[in-house]
Amino acid sequence: MSARSETMLWIAQRATAALLALCVLVHLATMIVAVRGGLTATEILGRTRGNVGWAMFYGVFVLAVAIHAPIGLRTVAGEWLQWRGHAADACCAAIGVLLLALGGLAVAAVTL
Amino acid sequence: MSSDLDVDVWRGDAQGAYRRYQVPRQDAQTVLDVVTWIQRRLDPTLAYRFACRVGMCGSCAMTVNGKARWSCRTHVAKVAQDNRLTIAPLANLPIVRDLVTDMREFFDKWARAKGQFSPTATRRDDFARVVPTSPARMEIDAAIECIGCGICYASCDVVAWNPAYLGPAALNRAWTLINDSRAGDQAVRLAAVAGDAGCHACHTQSTCTERCPKLLSPTASIAGLKRATARAALKGEL
Numbered sequence: 001m002s003a004r005s006e007t008m009l010w011i012a013q014r015a016t017a018a019l020l021a022l023c024v025l026v027h028l029a030t031m032i033v034a035v036r037g038g039l040t041a042t043e044i045l046g047r048t049r050g051n052v053g054w055a056m057f058y059g060v061f062v063l064a065v066a067i068h069a070p071i072g073l074r075t076v077a078g079e080w081l082q083w084r085g086h087a088a089d090a091c092c093a094a095i096g097v098l099l100l101a102l103g104g105l106a107v108a109a110v111t112l
Numbered sequence: 113m114s115s116d117l118d119v120d121v122w123r124g125d126a127q128g129a130y131r132r133y134q135v136p137r138q139d140a141q142t143v144l145d146v147v148t149w150i151q152r153r154l155d156p157t158l159a160y161r162f163a164c165r166v167g168m169c170g171s172c173a174m175t176v177n178g179k180a181r182w183s184c185r186t187h188v189a190k191v192a193q194d195n196r197l198t199i200a201p202l203a204n205l206p207i208v209r210d211l212v213t214d215m216r217e218f219f220d221k222w223a224r225a226k227g228q229f230s231p232t233a234t235r236r237d238d239f240a241r242v243v244p245t246s247p248a249r250m251e252i253d254a255a256i257e258c259i260g261c262g263i264c265y266a267s268c269d270v271v272a273w274n275p276a277y278l279g280p281a282a283l284n285r286a287w288t289l290i291n292d293s294r295a296g297d298q299a300v301r302l303a304a305v306a307g308d309a310g311c312h313a314c315h316t317q318s319t320c321t322e323r324c325p326k327l328l329s330p331t332a333s334i335a336g337l338k339r340a341t342a343r344a345a346l347k348g349e350l
């Protein structure tokens with residue numbers, strides 16, 4: 001991989017880290033506030049279904065995770081398993097696609 | 113200072129072992145004094161490096177009680193625990209014999225990081241004017257006093273995990289040149305220090321900065337390289 005590509009991966013990971021810090025805070029605060037007094041799944045779905053705002057928020061959340069996690073896993077594979085090169089890159093990219101698909105399905109399930 | 117020190121010294125190559133020596137304690141005794149006493153009084157076959165004895169040349173670095181240190185400026189009183197010292201060669205470098213490591217890879221990485229000054233002016237040009245208080249010159253001042261001892265390199269976990277990683281000293285050197293208005297080949301230098309073997313591999317653990325005997329901060333230099341390479345990549349100049 002070229003120096004430019006590796007630098008762009010680093011930028012992408014740092015940018016998504018900043019985004020995730022915000023997303024996680026909002027997510028945790030929402031959970032704590034939403035369940036005060038008890039909530040059922042039906043009530044939650046009643047609030048999230050058809051809500052464009054939550055769909056966009058969790059869509060961005062999932063996208064950031066799908067970018068951030070595989071870049072980090074690529075570093076872990078290189079440093080801890082000494083596994084580097086095209087096969088490692090492809091495996092980490094596949095994990096990113098998987099996270100995007102699973103996360104996207106979850107977001108769709110609660111917002112559509 | 114009448115008691116003896118129990119000193120375990122690494123002997124042999126990578127398959128070697130520690131050997132114990134008894135060395136008398138003395139006032140203001142340095143670790144280099146201890147090693148020299150062993151070589152001159154107990155075992156003349158002990159191999160180690162030193163030159164200046166005053167913290168300038170960077171040749172006497174060793175692992176002392178588990179941490180890389182410059183032996184000529186490390187007082188025994190500061191590091192001995194229960195009158196015991198364990199002295200080994202620097203980590204992350206091949207052992208030649210006893211306390212001597214093969215420093216070739218360490219210095220080859222300086223070259224790979226484009227640590228050589230490549231001038232943009234000729235002898236017919238006027239002297240370059242570098243304002244001492246300019247931000248670039250002050251960045252250089254903060255990083256330029258490296259003596260090439262290898263302590264940061266031996267202390268860096270990323271070097272241990274990723275043998276291609278250029279290491280703190282080479283990247284620190286590159287950062288001084290990136291800030292040098294007289295230096296050429298800057299695009300080549302930025303490309304050389306970017307990526308998985310360069311500044312982006314650094315985890316900012318700062319062990320290099322904690323251990324640097326000259327109190328430099330390779331971590332800050334590497335952070336500067338990360339910013340410079342990121343800017344260049346976003347502009348399409350990398």
